[in-house]
Amino acid sequence: MRYLEVIAQDRSGAGAADTVRFRFHEEEQMPREVTETDRQRMKALGNTYLKCAWFNSGEGEARHLRIFSQNPSADGTPETVRLHFHEGPVIAYKAAVRDLDNDGVFELILSSDVDNDGRANRTDRNRVRALVREFLKISA
Numbered sequence: 001m002r003y004l005e006v007i008a009q010d011r012s013g014a015g016a017a018d019t020v021r022f023r024f025h026e027e028e029q030m031p032r033e034v035t036e037t038d039r040q041r042m043k044a045l046g047n048t049y050l051k052c053a054w055f056n057s058g059e060g061e062a063r064h065l066r067i068f069s070q071n072p073s074a075d076g077t078p079e080t081v082r083l084h085f086h087e088g089p090v091i092a093y094k095a096a097v098r099d100l101d102n103d104g105v106f107e108l109i110l111s112s113d114v115d116n117d118g119r120a121n122r123t124d125r126n127r128v129r130a131l132v133r134e135f136l137k138i139s140a
Contacts, residue, residue, distance in 0.1 A: 002026045003068035004135060006045070008055035017055035020046040038138065045134035051127060053116040054085055062088040067135050077104060081132045085114070095128045106132065 003025050008017035022042055023031040034042065049065060056063045064086050069078035079102055083095040095111035111128045113120045 002139075003066045004139070005031070006049050006065040006067065007061050008050060008063075009059055009061075010055055010057050011059060013057070017050050017053075020049060022046070041138050042134070045131060045138070048127060048130045048134065052085075052114050054114075062086070063092075065131075067131065069136070069139060073102060075102065077102060078136065081106075081135065083114075083128060083131060095124075097128060097132050 005023040005025060007021045007023070009019040009021070010017050012018050022034040022038070024034065025031050052065075054063050054065065066084045066086060068082055070080040070082065071078050073079060077099070079099045081097050084091045085093050085095075093112045093114070095109075095114055097106040097110070098108040099105060100107045106129070109125045109128055111120065111124045114124045114127050117123075
């Protein structure tokens, strides 16, 4: 399975993430750190992810996001994009978007409180939508 791993870290100890790292994983291959060109394309995704407040103290990597698309119809367009927010090996919570009629528009957005503000609301759905939009730009 191919996915993107996003890791935010609070290296300064200020109580908020100040570093975002990205890794591409592909099947059984070793993870690939992104290049500087990739990083420029991922800036919007990183900024949106920082709003989710899912980060590690110091240089830890236990908290991270794995984002991947699925194309069961094999027509080349994703019908589902899944976001798994991990706490180590455990998925702490999930979000997903679905294109129900395979027209390129995601009609269904399933999310919990992805920005960790204590409420699952429209803001969370908008953050999921933005993360997916940016992910699809770089995975295309």
